[in-house]
Amino acid sequence: MAVSSYGQGTTSSGTVRILKDLDRDIAGRHVIVVEDIVDSGLTLSWLLRYLASRKAASVEVVTLLRKPEAVKVPIPVKYVGFDIPNEFVVGYGLDFSERYRELPYVGVLKPEVYARR
Ligand SMILES: O=P(O)(O)OC[C@H]1O[C@H](OP(=O)(O)OP(=O)(O)O)[C@H](O)[C@@H]1O
Numbered sequence: 512m513a514v515s516s517y518g519q520g521t522t523s524s525g526t527v528r529i530l531k532d533l534d535r536d537i538a539g540r541h542v543i544v545v546e547d548i549v550d551s552g553l554t555l556s557w558l559l560r561y562l563a564s565r566k567a568a569s570v571e572v573v574t575l576l577r578k579p580e581a582v583k584v585p586i587p588v589k590y591v592g593f594d595i596p597n598e599f600v601v602g603y604g605l606d607f608s609e610r611y612r613e614l615p616y617v618g619v620l621k622p623e624v625y626a627r628r
């Protein structure tokens with residue numbers, strides 16, 4: 512699946528949009544969600560409910576990054592690469608308004624960069 516809730520900003524809109532839905536039936540299947548980052552937890556909270564409604568047998572989450580201080584909805588994450596501070600990060604696939612995804616490292620976006628947009 513592809514879902515999005517950040518759009519142009521650095522905080523979750525709280526509304527998850529499905530950009531690409533499941534293309535197979537997951538009823539009775541064991542599902543692993545592979546995430547780049549768990550920030551507020553709003554995306555996964557919605558997604559876990561969605562996958563449960565599709566009758567997955569079990570759902571586990573693996574994420575490269577997690578921000579413990581930013582959590583609004585606690586999510587059971589089975590595997591975490593790195594817990595990081597509550598700063599907006601870009602690179603390695605992570606974007607700010609579709610920018611900086613291609614950076615070959617994870618960097619912190621300075622607040623003055625997103626404040627001037
Ligand atoms: O825990 P949360 O606060 O919900 O944030 C985490 C989500 O935000 C990002 O997606 P985003 O909406 O930015 O989509 P994109 O990566 O396609 O831009 C990221 O890929 C996670 O799915």
Ligand code: HPA
Nearest residue numbers: 550598599600601605606
């Ligand atoms: O810190 C972040 N960086 C990029 N995308 C994100 N989506 C949620 N948090 C972040």
